[in-house]
Amino acid sequence: MNKEKTKRVLDYFEELYPDAHCELNHRNVFELLVAVMLSAQTTDKKVNQITPGLFEKYPKVSDLANASLEELQDQIKVIGLYRNKAKNLKAMAQELVENYQGEVPCTRKELESLPGVGRKTTNVVLSVGFNVPAFAVDTHVERISKRLGFAKKDDTVQDVERKVCRSIERSRWNKAHHQFIFFGRYFCKAQNPNCKECHLYDMCKEKRK
DNA sequence: ATCCCGAGGG
DNA sequence: CCCTCTGGAT
Structure with missing residues (x-):
């Protein structure tokens, strides 16, 4: 062009x-990452409808890491792809706890290595979460x-x-x-x-x- | 029937 | 490259 x-x-x-x-409601980078992961093949509006309940049930990264898969699925069921998303959310949170002291990493390489986090999600977290050009x-x-x-x-x-x-x-x-x-x-x-x-x-x- | 702030696996 | 995963709105 x-x-x-x-x-x-x-x-x-x-x-x-x-x-x-960004129209995905979030109060910190972790909530942003979760919201973006949930947003695949659905609308921001639908994601914003379920994240308040989700973060009330799992306030900390460790809560999500220790979540029951079935309960997590139920919590996010109304948006699509809920089995994959639940599995990825839990695995992602577990990795944050195990390898990043429960914090969301701020490099492209680390972000993209997280379960369920690909190029697009990484770019959103970098730009919206960390104000890095992406x-x-x-x-x-x-x-x-x-x-x-x-x-x-x-x-x-x-x-x-x-x-x-x-x-x-x-x-x-x-x-x-x-x-x-x-x-x-x-x-x-x-x-x-x-x-x-x-x-x-x-x-x-x-x-x- | 098509689309929605995708990722992982084949 | 392709396919699958998913439900709700239009």
Whole structure:
């Protein structure tokens, strides 16, 4: 993506969503990590509905590490993929207790080595939790990046991350990430995107109606 | 039927 | 690369 188009996109996003931010409720980095792990294939809204009860039942990392798998599953059942998520949450908490004094590590390598924590979750924890420049590519970011031409249609998420990061200056990654999300979630939706109001329609690769 | 702030395994 | 895991909203 060239500089002029990138600037157009970022200026538009800044106009639409000057206050774009993480919408997963959390009070500390550990709660953020748990919330992001829960957010796979579901909406932030659903995650925010279950995290208060979850953190009330398991206030400390050690509580989650020692949780009964069945009870943990019940606690998170209403969001999808609950068996994997419960297993990963418990194993992740156990590793924090065993190897990190119960603290969430702040390096990419350590984060990504945790059970159930992949590239995307790592990027969110780094950027939102530790304010380290990182650009997480989720379903929204991937779709927006491809529609606007930052990446090609059959690029992998790794390709998308690399290309967007190359187009946008590092100091803007964290903010831009959330603006991509907001634009994808509330405007350029997967179904029924608001094309007729969109100022970027001329540069869109999909050009729906 | 498609999508939602994915990760791990094959 | 592909598939599976999952339930709820639209």
